[in-house]
Structure formats: C-alpha cells, structure tokens
Amino acid sequence: xxxxxxxxxxxxxxxxxxxxxxxxxxxxxxxxxxxxxxxxxxxxxxxxxxxxxxxxxxxxxxxxxxxxxxxxxxxxxxxxxxxxxxxxxxxxxxxxxxxxxxxxxxxxxxxxxx
Amino acid sequence: xxxxxxxxxxxxxxxxxxxxxxxxxxxxxxxxxxxxxxxxxxxxxxxxxxxxxxxxxxxxxxxxxxxxxxxxxxxxxxxxxxxxxxxxxxxxxxxxxxxxxxxxxxxxxxxxx
Numbered sequence: 001x002x003x004x005x006x007x008x009x010x011x012x013x014x015x016x017x018x019x020x021x022x023x024x025x026x027x028x029x030x031x032x033x034x035x036x037x038x039x040x041x042x043x044x045x046x047x048x049x050x051x052x053x054x055x056x057x058x059x060x061x062x063x064x065x066x067x068x069x070x071x072x073x074x075x076x077x078x079x080x081x082x083x084x085x086x087x088x089x090x091x092x093x094x095x096x097x098x099x100x101x102x103x104x105x106x107x108x109x110x111x112x113x114x
Numbered sequence: 115x116x117x118x119x120x121x122x123x124x125x126x127x128x129x130x131x132x133x134x135x136x137x138x139x140x141x142x143x144x145x146x147x148x149x150x151x152x153x154x155x156x157x158x159x160x161x162x163x164x165x166x167x168x169x170x171x172x173x174x175x176x177x178x179x180x181x182x183x184x185x186x187x188x189x190x191x192x193x194x195x196x197x198x199x200x201x202x203x204x205x206x207x208x209x210x211x212x213x214x215x216x217x218x219x220x221x222x223x224x225x226x227x
Contacts (some may be wrong), residue, residue, distance in 0.1 A: 006157075007165065033214070043158075043217045058214075092157060094215070101146045101165060101208060103215050105158040 002027060006093050006106030010051040013083055013113050021109045022025070023093030031096040034066070038089045046091075049076040083113045099105045116141040116207045120218035128226050129197055135190040135221045137205030146211045147188040149179055152202040152220075161203070164188060175199070200225045 003026040012021050025026040025034065032049040047068055048057040055068035070076040080087050121136040139157065146165050150158040162173025169181040179190045188205060205218040 004157075042219045045214055048214070099173070102148060102160055102163050103206075103208075104160070105150075107157040110155070 001099055002029060002095055002104040004093055004095060004104060004106040005061045006109055008109055009107060010110040011112070013111065014092060015084050015113055017083055018079055018081045019083065019111060020077050021091055021093075023078070023106055025074045027097070029095040029097050032076045033094040033096075034068060034076070034078045035092045035094060035105075036089045037092060037108070043092065049078075061086070080111065083111075085113045087111065087112045107110050115208060116213070116216050118144060118205050118207050118218035119215055120203075120205050120221050122221050123219065124222045125193055126222065126224045126226060130194045133195050133199075133223065134192065134195050135203050135205075137188045137190065137218055139186050139188065139207045141186075141207060141209060145209045146210060147179075147181060148206045148208075148215075149173065149177070149188075149190050150151065150204045150206060151175075152204065154201070161190070166213070171214065195225045196221070197225050197227060199223060 005024045007022045034046040035043040036046050037043050045058050046061045047057040049055050049068050049070040051070045067079045090108045090110050092108045094103045116142045119138045122217050126131050148163045149161040151161050152158050161177050162171050164171050164181045172178045181188050203221045206215050208215045
C-alpha cells in the first residue's frame with residue numbers, strides 16, 4: 001500500500017476565499033488524482049494531476065476553480081478558489097503505484113464554507 | 115465508458131447475520147473491479163479487488179466478492195457481520211487500459227445489535 005498524508009484534515013472557510021490542500025505520498029507513484037465527495041454522495045473525479053504539466057480535468061471542473069499542481073512524483077496540491085457554500089465537501093487525494101491497478105486514498109479534507 | 119450501479123443505498127442488518135451488497139457494472143472492455151469501505155470521518159480503504167483469474171476473491175475483515183461476467187456483477191458478501199462493519203461501501207471499476215476509477219453511489223451498511 002501507499003501512505004498518503006493529506007493536509008489539512010478539515011477547515012472552515014469564508015465564502016470568496018481560497019484553500020489549498022496538500023497531498024504527500026511516501027513513495028513514487030505513477031498517477032495522482034483528486035476527488036470530491038459531496039455530502040451523502042459518492043466520489044467524483046475532479047482531475048488527474050500530471051507531473052510538470054497542466055492537470056487533466058473532468059467534465060464540469062475547470063482549472064480556474066480548481067487549480068492543481070504536481071511538481072514531483074510524490075506531491076500534489078489542489079486549490080479550491082473563490083469558495084461558495086456549494087463547495088462544502090470532502091476532497092480526497094488518490095494515487096496509483098507502479099505495478100498495481102488499485103488506487104489508494106488519503107484521509108480526505110473536510111471543507112465547510114460559510 | 116464504464117458505469118457502476120449499487121442497487122441498495124441502505125442495508126440495515128442485525129449483528130451476526132449474513133449480508134450481501136450488490137454491484138453491477140457496464141463496460142465494453144475488460145475491467146478491474148474493487149470494493150472500498152469508508153468508515154465515518156475517514157478516507158477510503160480497499161476491501162478487495164478482482165483483476166483476473168478466480169472469480170471468488172477474498173478481502174480483509176472476512177469480506178468476499180464474486181465476479182460474474184455474464185451478469186456483469188460483483189456482489190460483496192460477508193457470512194456474519196459485526197457492529198464494527200457499519201460503514202459506507204463503494205464498488206468501483208477501472209478498465210484494464212489504465213483508465214480512471216469510476217465509483218458507484220455507495221451502500222450504507224448499518225449493523226444493529
């Protein structure tokens with residue numbers, strides 16, 4: 001398995017502000033992803049974080065709202081910009097390791113926008 | 115494109131009873147199948163996976179699942195549940211070309227004494 005450290009674990013933010021979430025993995029991974037889990041819902045893929053290049057976003061998600069960085073193989077950030085109460089969700093980092101098709105997940109960041 | 119349907123949003127069951135959580139998928143290519151568990155206020159933990167080979171796969175905490183290609187199903191079972199199994203369970207699929215992981219809607223398993 002992979003040990004994934006995600007920070008912060010939770011936060012309460014004012015609308016109109018931005019929050020950057022960090023994801024650190026203990027070993028090199030092939031792919032890193034960011035998911036959103038809205039209250040009582042399943043997980044929705046936001047984007048694939050690509051090392052050294054722009055992230056690949058899923059339909060309905062845009063870079064201006066969710067800028068993502070991945071400067072190296074073990075670290076990525078997701079920023080939730082200009083937040084509104086509708087952004088209140090759990091945001092999860094996920095990784096794939098070399099040689100295995102299963103994804104591993106961080107503990108998530110529980111975001112509340114007031 | 116793949117999709118996953120979990121047929122039950124909530125499954126209440128008494129302790130020590132057997133349980134089955136149902137999952138059906140659709141895909142035009144061969145896939146990998148997974149079950150994840152999410153305990154309250156935690157991330158997702160892999161329960162078990164089907165990659166190839168034997169259609170009956172065993173996972174952690176006494177759970178097992180059976181892959182049925184003709185019925186495109188991957189139902190999760192446990193012969194005797196514990197209170198501690200209370201959690202949200204997600205079925206997920208990925209195509210074997212390295213595509214993204216697609217999740218079902220989740221099933222809330224509630225084990226009562």
